[in-house]
Amino acid sequence: MIDPNHCTGVVEDSRDDDGTAIDNVRRGQSLLCEVDDDESIVSLVSVSIPAGTSVVTSLLSFHDTKPFNEDPTILRSLEQDGLSLSTMSPCVQSSHPHVLAAVRQNGLALQYASSNLRDDITQVMSAVSQNGLSIRYASDRLRSNTSVALIAVSNNGKALQYVSRTLRSDFNIVMAAVLNDGVALEYASTALRNVEEVVLTAVRQNRNAVRYLGHEYLGRVPLSEIMDMVKRRTCLV
Numbered sequence: 001m002i003d004p005n006h007c008t009g010v011v012e013d014s015r016d017d018d019g020t021a022i023d024n025v026r027r028g029q030s031l032l033c034e035v036d037d038d039e040s041i042v043s044l045v046s047v048s049i050p051a052g053t054s055v056v057t058s059l060l061s062f063h064d065t066k067p068f069n070e071d072p073t074i075l076r077s078l079e080q081d082g083l084s085l086s087t088m089s090p091c092v093q094s095s096h097p098h099v100l101a102a103v104r105q106n107g108l109a110l111q112y113a114s115s116n117l118r119d120d121i122t123q124v125m126s127a128v129s130q131n132g133l134s135i136r137y138a139s140d141r142l143r144s145n146t147s148v149a150l151i152a153v154s155n156n157g158k159a160l161q162y163v164s165r166t167l168r169s170d171f172n173i174v175m176a177a178v179l180n181d182g183v184a185l186e187y188a189s190t191a192l193r194n195v196e197e198v199v200l201t202a203v204r205q206n207r208n209a210v211r212y213l214g215h216e217y218l219g220r221v222p223l224s225e226i227m228d229m230v231k232r233r234t235c236l237v
Contacts, residue, residue, distance in 0.1 A: 081105065082107075093114050107129070119141060121142060133152075135149065135152040150176055154180055158177075204230045
């Protein structure tokens with residue numbers, strides 16, 4: 001049975017008119033996903049909410065949908081269309097196997113996962129492996145994770161815009177990004193947009209990357225010379 005003391009504050013101030021009640025319902029729903037027996041449910045919703053309030057009704061109604069979390073058709077649906085996670089209940093969006101199935105099918109489904117799972121490295125790694133741009137929806141902690149970022153930008157160079165500012169200054173991360181998509185140079189730090197190896201790699205991958213060359217580098221090396229170096233490197237491959 002759930003400890004009532006653990007629930008204090010989860011659904012408090014339920015009668016506020018400023019939106020607090022809605023937030024409390026959502027937090028209550030998240031906690032309800034973790035309990036199974038009716039006694040625990042009653043204990044949870046009676047901790048700090050007066051009996052008979054609309055919030056109590058909302059939470060108990062939500063619990064009635066919980067068995068759908070165990071419906072095998074839901075898992076199959078997510079395996080076929082990961083973005084259908086957006087229509088699922090908070091319980092499904094908090095379920096490790098269900099979210100994993102969704103992000104493996106479409107990494108962008110990560111945006112519909114619970115905050116806890118968007119901070120789960122297994123979920124995020126699976127998402128960015130399928131679609132690098134999904135790193136946008138990962139927690140701040142994981143957007144600062146070198147391994148996660150490297151997989152993301154290797155899958156889609158433009159994912160560089162969503163990694164932490166610190167990693168946009170990381171040579172290996174930026175090189176992986178411009179190798180995948182030269183115009184990802186736009187999102188690199190100013191310092192790296194002036195590094196010759198980064199610049200030439202980006203322009204060789206996509207000539208449009210010249211728009212994002214660092215001013216310092218362009219001041220040292222004429223654009224015509226840069227293009228000549230790119231051609232020579234291309235011929236050597």
